[in-house]
Amino acid sequence: MAAAIQIINKILASGDHHAILSLIKGLRNGIVYGAKVRFPHALVMTFLFKSDSLRNKIIGILQATYTHSKNLGLFVLAYKTLTLLMQFAQNEKYKPQSFVAAFIAGYVIFGRYNKVNEQINLYLLSRILYGLAQLAVKRGYVPKPKGEVFPMFAAIVWGIVLWLFEHEKDTLQPSLASSMTYLYHDSNTWHNLKDFLLYNKPSKK
Known part of the structure; x- marks a missing residue:
C-alpha cells in the first residue's frame, strides 16, 4: 500500500498527464x-420548514446533497473536458470556448429540471445579472454612476418582489412565495397570546 502511494505521489509531482489529472x-x-x-442548507431548511417523519427528512437531505454534489462534479468534469478538447483542436485558448463548453455542459447536466438544479440556476442568474451590470460600466x-448605487438596487429588487407577491403570487418560485406568505400574510392573524408569540398558525377556537 505504501509503495502504491509513493508511485502515485511521483506521478502527481512529475507533471505528466496534467490535463487528465486536472479533470479528475x-x-x-x-x-x-x-x-x-x-448539506448544511438542506439540513437547516428541512428541520425548520418541513413537517415530515425524521426518516423522510434525513432521506430528503441526503438526496438533495447527492444531487447537488453529483451534478456539480459532473459539470466541472464536462466543462474542463470540452475546453481542453477545443483548445487541442484549435491549438489556442479563445474566449468563446468557455461559453460554448459551459453552454453544452449546462444544457446536459443542469438543464434537467429538479429543485436542486432550479435553485442553482436561479442563484447563478442573480449573480450574472449583477456581474453584467458591472461589466457594462x-x-x-453605461456611464459610471456618480452616487451610491446599492440602495437603489435594493429598492428596485424589493419593490418588484413584493409587488409580484401581492398581485401575481403564482409567478414566484413556490419556496419564495411560501416564505413571503409566512412573513407578510401569516403575521396578520392570531387569536391569543399563544399563537401570537409561539406558533405561526392560529390555534382553533
Whole structure:
C-alpha cells in the first residue's frame, strides 16, 4: 500500500498527464464543494420548514446533497473536458470556448429540471445579472454612476418582489412565495397570546 502511494505521489509531482489529472481533480472538487454547500442548507431548511417523519427528512437531505454534489462534479468534469478538447483542436485558448463548453455542459447536466438544479440556476442568474451590470460600466457601455448605487438596487429588487407577491403570487418560485406568505400574510392573524408569540398558525377556537 505504501509503495502504491509513493508511485502515485511521483506521478502527481512529475507533471505528466496534467490535463487528465486536472479533470479528475475537478470532478473531486465539484463533488466536495457541492456537499459542503448543500448539506448544511438542506439540513437547516428541512428541520425548520418541513413537517415530515425524521426518516423522510434525513432521506430528503441526503438526496438533495447527492444531487447537488453529483451534478456539480459532473459539470466541472464536462466543462474542463470540452475546453481542453477545443483548445487541442484549435491549438489556442479563445474566449468563446468557455461559453460554448459551459453552454453544452449546462444544457446536459443542469438543464434537467429538479429543485436542486432550479435553485442553482436561479442563484447563478442573480449573480450574472449583477456581474453584467458591472461589466457594462467597466466597458463604458453605461456611464459610471456618480452616487451610491446599492440602495437603489435594493429598492428596485424589493419593490418588484413584493409587488409580484401581492398581485401575481403564482409567478414566484413556490419556496419564495411560501416564505413571503409566512412573513407578510401569516403575521396578520392570531387569536391569543399563544399563537401570537409561539406558533405561526392560529390555534382553533
